Amino acid sequence: MSHESILIKDGILVTMNERGEVIKNGSILIEEGKISNIGKKGEAEKKADVVIEAKGKIVLPGLINAHNHVCQFLARGRAYDIPFPVWDSEYMFKIYGFARPEDYYAIASLCGLEMLKTGTTCVVDNVFTRGVGEADKIAEAFEDLDLRACIACGFMDRAVPEYIILDKDSGLKECKRVYRQWNGKNDKIRVWFAPPGFGMCTEDNLKESFRLAGELKTKVQTHVSATFSAAMNPLWEHGKREVEYLSDLGILSPDTVAVHCVWVNDKDIQLIKRTGTKVVHNPASNMYLAFGVAPVLQMIREGITVSLGVDGLGSNTSDMFEIMRAAAYLHKLHNFDSTAIDAKKVLEMATIDGARTLGLEHEIGSIEVGKKADLIAIDIQRPNLTPLRDAYSMIVYCAKGDDVSDVIIDGEIVMRDGAFLNLDESKIIDKAKERIESFWLDKGSR
Template sequence: MIDIDLLFSGGTVITMDDTRRVIDDGAIAVRADRIVDVGPSELLALRYRSGRTIDTTGKVLIPGLIDVHAHAGHGLIKTMGMEQESHWEEIVNAAYTVGTTPEFWHAEAQLAALERLRFGVTCAVSLLGGGDTIMRTDDPVYGTAHCEGVAAIGTRSVVAVGSTRPPHPRTYARWDGGQRSERPVTFEDQLAVSRGLLDDWHSKGRIRIALLTPVLRDEHAKTMSVADYEAAVRQTQTVRALSREAGVIFTQDGHWRGSVQRARDIGILGTDALLSHAIDLSDEEIRIVADTGTRIAHNPSAIASILGRCPAVELLEAGAVVALGSDATAPDRSSDMFRHMQQCMHYHRTFFRDPSVLPPGKVLEMATIDAAKALGLDGEIGSLQTGKKADIVVIDMVRPHLAPFQMPAFRTIYFANGNDVDTVVIDGEVLLEGGLAVKADTNAILKAANREADALVTRMSLKSMTGLPDGFFGAARYPTARPKAE
């Protein structure tokens, strides 16, 4: 018999491998950080001697879920200003550029990583800021605090850093106790900070760094000065060149209104480019995405998906890789990828008025193996098969809303939610068991999150943004304009 460290036995294994095997009474053998075998429980029990065996009878095993688009910082400002006369973007801009401290970014990173862990999300992309042009890259201390926070929880993270849209310089602030000091920050400053974070953190443990620039849409060509627009193009090309030189993912947030054609013309597309939202694309833009191999992060629960539609089905049929993102936990959603898989199906089925659109197995692919492809990590994660990283999620199916235990693949995708996750393993390390974090101090993380959120509200005088707005009760719609895309 072959010695291994960990054996999962008795559950239904949805492998997401090349043949999409579903193994009833299946088993997964793990040695160190890798899967060494996947197959019937009876066979693996004869083949391996395990240091620990976990009985997964009555449970479903899937690869770790992957969230390809989210924002760092959002976990501590959930719903704040979202429905108070649409102040959400103003709060994000102020908070992330002049209102936050390294302690804020550390506490938020830990809270977000803990939420993901609880929901079986083993890998996620986090933009270090909100919107497509609000980056906390004035000083490396903020990105470092974020990376340290995530690393302590143990989830995988792709941290996206980069520049803001011209004009520059932009005003940023730091806090020393209650004292605020401001300074102007140039594109060159942000590029230097991004390079530093890339050097310090890329491929350090489970952290990777991605690079980004703001999207350039039709309105920017019309409203920006000629000099600022030309500067934006040059800066985008500079950051894109660095991403190619470093061999890291290049991502952008908020593609819409002719932006894909502009991105092609600027020369930034390719298989290592990940475009988020991608709503209301033209037929030509769909073909551009497919022909260039550019990846799409589809966020069906985002506000952008209310204001426009990502043609995910049409992109898939054209041959593009489309993966699922949460768009983070603010202003009005969570990191629960089960929720986003279900939302994705209903969103597109409603559009086409056709319940045959997006079979459940496809949306699971979009949150596992296709998401891994979008990040260039499909050789390591995204499926349960020999040689890959041991990122495994175990779902407890012995629950009323998941019973009876028939058709487990359907039950998992249509009915499960993040709170049904029982066990999470990353790199062969058990990080969640019985629904509880193994090495993270949940109470301490929640206490720090509350402390830093309260401090931000006080620091930025945001108390009025935390109450109930007019129209919260008693009306069919709010009386004021709703938030812009985020």
């Protein structure tokens, strides 16, 4: 891909670098897809192919959504205000069991569009395959949108309806195929292994997925102790809580991403810490589905990397500004302490800590010379962002995804002044509407 040089001129740069620098009237030069210079207005500048005037804008690293299930959004507007087991079995299971590849492409395009519009430049999407090419369609959609992504590919091989189950050998073969086909594509798509979690996969699935990920030098993502029963069920079969069970299996490691960790005790937290396992917190989904409150502040105090995720339809949105706000409000309330977590830490969770979770902290997650140019700009000439005093609090407490004006991924401008350069937004929305309606109509006959 030919990279034009880009100069972003005279903005407020929230760098998220080690020193936490915020540069007023700052400029960024992007060459060959990477940040080549940063400085005060006038310092970083040289003639560039494209100049983006950023006066009146905050420029920050693109947001990282470290856990999503785009396919669940096929049930948007259908599955709501119902008990979690019904939400899961009547809607999510039907999607995992019956959605066709073209449904996956349409919904991944729609959610990807929502993510881009609201400032997400990188997502980890967790798909549970039946081996009909679901993961390929998600990867294809993200590739067409120019979104950076990890496809966390897994399969369910126990305790779910027959129409979802894929046996261990076929499942592992399919995940390996997806890895070979997509990992490293355009340097923007990666593939991880993703056994769903103790309740819905066999021990062999867990162990083999982890072993294969190690062999292929990629990562493993799995759901850990999201609910009380998920945390406790291994006690019946193995005499251990879930985290201890996973640790004894050898599944926890610096290349393991544990999603949720709501029902974890002090011992579990020490195991997560000792093994270098990364954690993804999904505050909106945990609240909406009434899972509970993850001990995120304790995990952060222990030095565990905790990033933020959407977690599919449980959040009802793919807007990471809403997720950041949910994280801040949840932990302030839960601790009866309005100082429990600050805006800068929350923004770190959605940027540099997200990059650490993905093992990409040397490439993305902050505005630093040599890093890939994954950047967004927020237009602050808005009533909800006036007056601007502290950029962190403005981003986390006052901004909305709708305030994002510009999106750059890998040094390519995807959205400029609120308009996509290469995407037909209406076409993607109309196509998704059509596919969603047709999916639920067809599903009724099954």
